[in-house]
Amino acid sequence: MFERPENTTIERSSVELTKQDFVSDQMVKWCPGCGAHAILSSVANVFPKIGYKKENFVMVSGIGCSSRFPYYVNTYGIHGIHGRAAAISSGVKIANPHLSVWVATGDGDSLAIGGNHFIHVIRRNIDLNIILFNNQIYGLTKGQYSPTTPMGMVTKTSPQGTIEHPFNIGELVMGAQGTFFARAVDTNPKLMTEIMFEAAKHDGTSLIEILQNCIIFADGAHQQVTAKDIKDDFQLVLKNGEPMIFGKNKDKGIRFFSNRLEVVQLGENGITENDLLIHDKYQQDPGVHLMLAKMAPPMFPVALGVIRSAMYPTYDDMVEEQIAYAKENNPVKTVDDLLNSGDTWVI
């Protein structure tokens, strides 16, 4: 299952690493029951599986509950400022492409104050792995609505309900020409670990959305997707190359019909597996990926797993290529060459 990434830019560990290699000695100060604990555990699980030298991981964050993350995992790390993790991590990766760079961020951090950096980092396709904790609320400032809070929701700053249209993160990622988008719920550590691993393998900006529960300020925000009794009917876990089947009894599917997606019941009206969409995460065209990312209850299940993983050159690779080309072809090799280039004269 965990086939090692082929990336040869980042040095691999010569010894087998374990979760213990990434556990920090700091007390984890998230609220008991917060979904972030499960995300932390998944990260600590997946890093040894990825297999890079433990010193080659860098964790970068902004501000918010999610952004305390770097203190809780034993890697190199920067706890940045609000909204700027995408920009800071861009600098880390461009300056040193031999590092595996991870970003922990939230819906407020990345989509509100950091919205500009967010769309641009994705557009550039810098090889970063961004884990976006989407709890649909500002937790650290105690319960104001965020850019993903559903319209109408009552929060501390929307006593009569919000009047803002929320972002769909997948839609934003694809609008910004994202090459990798995956989604998981915080109640499914196995899936989180799997998609984090896939994100690490992907060359380019990988955006992982975790539907995370804030137990204090937006408890149950993802209930219509994660509640035990209904989750199988409202979660579609995508598997590449396989038909899109879901439901408690594996009897529902997604087909493309009349220019849109549609939920169908297998066996009804003569519908079989052959009528269902086959997931192709590698497809360059984001059209179907976008439709999948936008699926939401009550009409649709929520798409989970790797929704999109398209090949495209990365910014950091192209930087290195341009530098290599210039070093090869430009006669200016040293500072002395530079200072003496162009018109000079001797007195």
Next chain:
Amino acid sequence: MAKKSKPIVDLEDVVVKFVGDSGDGMQLVGTLFSETAALDGNDLATFPDFPAEIRAPHNTVAGVSGFQVHIGKKKILTTGDYCDVLVTMNPASLKSNLKWAKHGATLILDTDTFDPAAIEKAGYSSNPLEDRSLEKYHLVKAPITSLTREAGKDLGVDNKTAERSKNMFALGILYYLLNKPLDNTFRFFETKFKKKPDVIKLNKAVLQAGYNFADTVEAISSQYTIPKATMEKGKYRNIVGNTAVAWGFIAASERSGRPLFLGSYPITPATEILMELAKHKSLGVKVFQAEDEIAGICSAIGAAYTGSLAITTTSGPGLSLKSEAIGLAVMTELPMVIVDVQRGGPSTGLPTKSEQSDLLQALFGRNGECPVIIVAASSPANAFYMAFEAAKLALEHMTPTMLLSEGVIGFGSELFKIPKAADLPAIQPPIAKPNEPDYKPFRRDPETLVRKWALPGTEGLRHRVGGLEKENITGIVSTDPLNHQLMVNLRAEKVQKVQNFIPRQEIYGDPEGDLLVIGWGSTKGAIQYAVDEMRAAGKKVSHAHFHYIMPLPKNTPEVFAGFKKIIVCELNSGQFIYYLRMLFPQFKYSQYNKVQGLPFVVNELTAVFNQILEEE
């Protein structure tokens, strides 16, 4: 080459200003003239003066673009207050620049452009060529447009194409007037238009036609010559301030062995540093044009964490946007250089005009107690060394360092004696070794209080930095009251201790006297000329020009103590004086300030100095 039949008069120095419509190619002829003068052995300084608009409306005062060159046999310290020769390509440029011509200055005018419509558009009520308003100037009336067309016609070039070269006709006149050779400019045409032999031919013909016209015309009765300057032996080039800053960083990168990373967002008048660094990938320079000012500095912080010499460049409004991130760099104690090429403010202000606008912002413009090292460049060539120094201080003291430049330095140029990279000081950042025993992120060198730089990828040094206050030594997040006090003190002391690593403040003139003139930044040349004049008149006046602002050189109060009176001259309302009064309240200071987007002129300074000396 035309015969030299007219008498030749020697001059110490000459200030030439080229003015025309923004599309008239004034920047190009100004640059070509400077290069010719430099190759001919003159010292020089240049400054372009252009509108914020790329092509403002044709023939309007708003659309005038200018380029001023000061050349001389003497040491050239400024671009000159008023010009000896004004080359004007249309009525609007005459209208807006005549005030910068000396009485008796030579005006080279394109008479073809003085048609009624253009005269009115420029805001004249009558034709200045006919209404005797220019009587106190020496006029060289040249039908530049039509003679350029003629020169083109001989080569079979249509009028419209030929007219594009009319700036070269004006340059030809000037070359004759100042007795300069044409061959350097010919060579420029040959390289620049290598693939367009017709364009080479046309430009050469027009330049020569201008030269010949000047030789024949009676209005030019003599030629002038500016003998070679006596300069220190060595290899020279002309350098623009923003280029010098870029090159200073490249040199610091080589001397420190740290790869250079620039995260920046275009802003006038700093953009040229970004453009220059983008050219030098062959030297390993990584340039990231960010989506905004904040991303510019934040990417630099990320690069600094990995071990790069990290730079961000901006101007005043951008510095405001970067404030929070500078705080992060201070808190994480990562080295980086923030370049502020200052312009007129507040807000968008005067983007293309120079002002010493941001000293207080540089010192205090952040939340919390947030000290950074601050150095200031005083001229285009000096900017190379101050950029190098800013990088050295940042890297060796693990502290963000601000380099203050100004529009007038960034766009201006002067001659630069080319150093050898090996002669520049070595830069030794405190990089932690793999598996260093007992490594702690905030363990400090007891002498300098500098922490070590542990680069990601290094074995045994995994650690976290961040904006939250950290426990000293361990770097663990801490809200302990006494630890916060300690860390605030340590960050301040670390910067203060830089005093032990910077040169003592120099005095130009005697160490004691009646008046000490204090300046910083671009005003150095004007102040020095003014002080020279005062001293030549027997006045006991000296000059202290500050390149190190935070911290100030150790001997600063001793320097001040040697003088009866002190005056601080600045192109703002009094920012450095505010700082000096805060640090050294024991001295009495006078001040002279100007906030007009313009440099000081020598006359105004000497008038103020004389007045101060006379006051009881």
